[in-house]
Amino acid sequence: MTITDQPSTKGNDPETAIISAALTGALTTRDQCTAIPYTPEEIAEDAAAAREAGAAIAHIHARTENGSPTYDTDVYQEIHDEIRDRTDILINFSTGALHAPPEDRIEYVRAVQPDIAALNMGSMNYAKYSESREEFVFDMVFENSFGEIRQFVTAMEKAGVRPELECFDTGHVGNVRPLLQNGNLSHPLQFSLILGVLGGIPATIENLTHQVRQLPENANWQVIGISRDQWALAAGALAMGGNVRVGLEDNFYLPSGEMATNAELVEQAAQLTRNVGRKPATPEEAHEIMGLDR
Template sequence: MKNKVVITAALTGALANRNQCPYIPYTPEEIGLEAKLAVEAGASIVHIHARQDNGLPAYDVETYTRIHEEVRKHCPDVIINYSTGAIGIPNEERIHQIDALKPETAALNMGSMNYAIYSKEKKQFYHDFVFANPFKDIQFFMERMKAAGTRPEMECFDNGHINNSLPIIDMGIMEKPYIYSLVMGVLGGIAPTTQNLVHQVNTLPPDSVWQVIGIGRKQWALAAAALTLGGNFRVGLEDNFYLPEGEMAKSNGELVDAAVRLARMVGKEPASIEETRQILNIPRIS
């Protein structure tokens, strides 16, 4: 499947809000409809954070269950990927939606870091916190995902986070291929450049499959680089609001449609849901 590319849609995120982009979905019903638009446009995976109806982050199983039902109603076959990332939330609450719903995949942050947004205009930081993910927590989440039959998608915000995965691989907790997301452009993490992406890809262990997650408008340049390097990529309103031409997207479907057009420009085709299951060794479990 050398000419196939896996396109993931990150539908909503946890920090972005409607003051920044009025099209971000909050409710389970809205997230389900956005999943439908993304899948119809060519996404085979949807990455989801839960939100309260007012847009604040939600971590309870009940909200995740409502989201799960809405997504499955509109997209019965799509591969679901839930977030386990959080700050100041007990580990049991970060993982209980995986225990309860057993999604095919789940995101797992592979290291600790400073995490912030900086305004050059106002010369000040926003969302300034330490994102703590020590090895004992990484191992805890890995083992719980394995028990649920959920494939871990290892999110690496810097090159050292890739190295953090090596002891986990040595423990034999994960199955091949090892699924990596190279997250670029978060302040506190690696800068979003093609040179850095090439270096990270060269650092990955054998038997790896990877995607790039570009934060902000540089997402499209990184996606183009990923296509030439044989990788996959993620788009969606969690990461970037804007289409390649600079216009704000009105849905996740518009962003996925642009991703498909970009892939086809270099001779690639979006992998179908079934092809993605084969590429990533993801069984149908929910």
């Protein structure tokens, strides 16, 4: 067995890694990092630059001009069109939010029909703790009942949008099982494994291998690491045959500690990909590997 045909590769391509660029997010602002794109044009420019640097997918949260999150279908449509004017990168829309009802977050997916839309697969505490101050910075319960998950997945299915199953803990992967049995979900499945959120599974390579073992044989998967831990998780995932997500939503910094742009973060991920003997997938290759037509 060579490292390129490990079981952990699952449905991914051992020779090629799909790089996603999470361009915006919803929580951070230009006060923290001036390179975060807000407007449809800015987002589309970053998408094109990320594509140039090696990304095959752009994961997007819409923002108003002053940077606050919006769930407006028109804005999402405009982002979609501006990107399509510039590049063939696959488009992935967030559906997460802290204070917007599910219906609002389904509507723009239904209307704009991106290639992919993210879907949170379970509930958990979502907190941050400061070791130096010995206190919790924030402390929330991130609620995603099966009822709500099914609302999203049914809408995506109807709209021909591939759900990206976001799993923050072991149980979240297990939650796929009843939804496969009752027909809400069908193969091929696409997973994002998020490690390192306090309340979910801790960020270790040991835990990443554990999460990957839980996945069905033919599933696609990528790792999402939060903060600068992202680079070690990305290296581990690439070595295991995984795909990776980087971008200003998840982390502002290069491994060196320098603050970066989306394109620079993607360029770093592409270098890491080549360093383990794989190469970044084009959008066309990613489309094929993920079976987006099925």
